[in-house]
Structure formats: C-alpha cells, structure tokens
Amino acid sequence: MNYPELVRLRKELHQHPELSGQEKRTADRISRQLRAFNPDHLMENLGGFGVAAIFNPVNGNFDKTILFRAELDALPLHEVADLPHNSKNNGVMHACGHDGHMAILIGLAKKISNKPFTGKRYILLFQPSEETGRGAGQLLDDDRFSNLDIDCGYALHNLPGFRENTVFVKYGTFACASAGFEIAFKGKASHAAYPEQGVNPALTVAEFIREISHELAHFFENDSAGKYTFTFIKMGEPAFGMSPGEAKVGITVRASTDGKLREAFKLAESAVMRSEKQFDGIISLSQKEPFSAVINHQDGVDKVKKATQESGLQMEELTDPLPWSEDFGEFGKKFPVTLFGIGAGVNSSPLHSETYDFNDRLIETGVKIFEKLMDIE
Numbered sequence: 001m002n003y004p005e006l007v008r009l010r011k012e013l014h015q016h017p018e019l020s021g022q023e024k025r026t027a028d029r030i031s032r033q034l035r036a037f038n039p040d041h042l043m044e045n046l047g048g049f050g051v052a053a054i055f056n057p058v059n060g061n062f063d064k065t066i067l068f069r070a071e072l073d074a075l076p077l078h079e080v081a082d083l084p085h086n087s088k089n090n091g092v093m094h095a096c097g098h099d100g101h102m103a104i105l106i107g108l109a110k111k112i113s114n115k116p117f118t119g120k121r122y123i124l125l126f127q128p129s130e131e132t133g134r135g136a137g138q139l140l141d142d143d144r145f146s147n148l149d150i151d152c153g154y155a156l157h158n159l160p161g162f163r164e165n166t167v168f169v170k171y172g173t174f175a176c177a178s179a180g181f182e183i184a185f186k187g188k189a190s191h192a193a194y195p196e197q198g199v200n201p202a203l204t205v206a207e208f209i210r211e212i213s214h215e216l217a218h219f220f221e222n223d224s225a226g227k228y229t230f231t232f233i234k235m236g237e238p239a240f241g242m243s244p245g246e247a248k249v250g251i252t253v254r255a256s257t258d259g260k261l262r263e264a265f266k267l268a269e270s271a272v273m274r275s276e277k278q279f280d281g282i283i284s285l286s287q288k289e290p291f292s293a294v295i296n297h298q299d300g301v302d303k304v305k306k307a308t309q310e311s312g313l314q315m316e317e318l319t320d321p322l323p324w325s326e327d328f329g330e331f332g333k334k335f336p337v338t339l340f341g342i343g344a345g346v347n348s349s350p351l352h353s354e355t356y357d358f359n360d361r362l363i364e365t366g367v368k369i370f371e372k373l374m375d376i377e
C-alpha cells in the first residue's frame, strides 16, 4: 500500500468507529487488510477483538520477538467537524487518532512483507479497549497472546499541540498512571418533611471533598506530574419532596508511577474511614478504570532516538510525563515497552475533543520510524 492508499484506509476507518470492547467490524477490516500481506500467523479475537499478525524470518529461525502496537477503539463523542469522512456511527468518533495509528501499522505490514529479514520475528498488534484501560490486561490474560514470548514492544501516539512531525521521546515515565476513585455514601432516605428520620449525606460529602482535596494537593507537592480532579458529584434528584440517603463522588487521580497512585488511593482510604466515623451510615471507596503508568525502557528510547536521527526527522526530549494515560503501560509488566509521540501540529484540535481529526501527514513518519526500529532492534 502506498501512502495515498493508507490515507484512504485511515479515512475509511474514521467513518466506522467502534467503542471499546465492540471493535468487531474494525478488527475484521484490519484482518482482511493484513491477510493481503501474507503473515505467517494471523491471530484474531485476542483478549476481545484483538488482532495480531506474526511475521517470521525467511529461514524460520529467530532469537528475538519485537512487537509494534496500534489500537482499535474509538470514543463516545459526537463529531462536530464537517468532513467528507465524518463518522457514520452517530455518537462514536475516532477522537484519539487510533484510525491513524492503525493505518501506520498497516503501512508497516506492507514493508515487512516486502523485505526479507533474518533472526527476528515481528508481531503487529491491534489491541482492543485501549480507552477503557482494559484491553492490554485482557490480552495478557489470553494464553494465546501471553505465550508469545515477546522481547520488547513499541507504540506511538500522535500529539496535538506539538510541532508537526517532530518525534517526542522521554526516558522513564512517558504517560501517567491514573484511576477513578469512586466514593459511595450510604445513609437513609426519608420524606423531606421528616429529615430527622433519615440520614442525608450532603454535609458529609461536602466535608469529605474539602478534606480529600486538601490532602491530595499536599500529597502531590512531591510529584509534579500528579493531578486530581472531581469528575462527578451525585445526590438526589432535582425535586424537593425527598431527603436522599445516598451520594456518589468521582475523582480522577494521576501520578507519575503506579506506586504513587497506590499511595494516593491509601490516602483516600483513610479519609473515607475518618469521614465514616462522623457519619451515621456507610462510606465505601472503589477504584475504576485504572491505567498503569507507561514507563519507557531506556534501551528502547535510545533506539527510537537512533531511528529518528537515521530517518532525518526532528526530535525533542520531553521534560515532564504527559498527564494522560495509555493502556500500553500495562504490557510493561510482561516485557519492556517504549512509547513515543509524533507532534500533530501546534494548532491541531486536542485529543478526545469533538473537533479532532487525525493528521494524515503523520502516517509516513510513523511508518518510517517503525521500519527503522525493525532494523535497529
């Protein structure tokens, strides 16, 4: 496939986005495309709708397995841009550029199939459910994937707001760990005329928010990448006849390492216990959508730098981790991973926004760097 064909494929994928865990059509389309490049194995329905194409060396002997990853899923967003390739799936949108990442990996499949190589085996992975942070874990739980004996993995992400086609690398944490902390308050509902017969959690919620906010702010004084924000507060209905008995609060917390995130969770646990002592009911804390930090492998970053230089591309080293999270970090529990960014342009719409569209000028850059990494590894 040449670059105009990859752009066409990217736009086609953009028109048919699917939510995490529902990427059946996308996976089928990718499998069909991969078959055209005659991989030695094509694995489907991995950890959900995951697809992996395996390319063995000409003589079949290898002592190293290198993985390249793209993502299949899209987001529950309503596209507002008026593009010829707008989403046909109302309320679902490729707003993270996974359509572009897939096109890049298909471009790499073409390169691999055209080029005889020895000593190494390549796996091109199209992972499901990246946006919910579940896909990588599901793949690692699937024996067919976890038995593959992978030596290292690479992935890229487009970076809106950063200089176009510059490669952004970082040693250590590339993208933060994050999790949703959900706090549920259970008191007792009553008629609004008899609030004394119930246990209304409003004041406890208010005090809890003040306290946890203070504690997290203090905790993150030592982690410049650490952040938190309240994402929802829910109690009662917009009516006046009932004194509600239940409430829920959501906080998204980000930290530079998984360990720091665990400490933040412990902090929330003790805040919950203290609050509960002042409350005539039950308060519980649970963790939702946890993402491991993406901790880059030093050797991998060195190789991305080399690949960038040899491709004649601009490169910049990031000083701080990106505040968002990436499910790719989860694979780091099994094999060394390296994630890098390609700038999508300083004035481009942000990731996860309704006006976002993948910058097709990044496709060639992505293919080039992955192709160089194949040789350098």
Ligand SMILES: [Zn+2]
Pocket (backbone or CB within 6 Å): 095, 096, 131, 351, 352
């Ligand atoms: Zn995303």
Ligand SMILES: [Zn+2]
Pocket (backbone or CB within 6 Å): 071, 096, 097, 098, 130, 157
């Ligand atoms: Zn993404």
